[in-house]
Amino acid sequence: MTAKEFLSSRQVEFEEKNIRTDPGALRELVEVLGSRSTPTLVVEGEVVIGFDPAEYDAALRKISK
Helix, strand or coil: CCHHHHHHHCCCCCCCCCCCCCHHHHHHHHHHCCCCCCCEEEECCEEEECCCHHHHHHHHHCCCC
C-alpha cells in the first residue's frame, strides 16, 4: 500500500506535489520541511517522513479530534 492509497482509503483529503516537475515543491520539501525523501506528510505542522501506517494514523488522529 502506498501513502496515497492509505490516505484515500481513510477518505483523507490531501494535496499531492510532484517534486520532479515542480521546482517550488522540491524547494519546499528540502528547505521548509527538512526532508529529502518522499512521501513526506504534513499534518497540523507535524512532518512525517517516509510511509509508516502507524505514524500516519497517529498524525491523523490529531485532526480527527
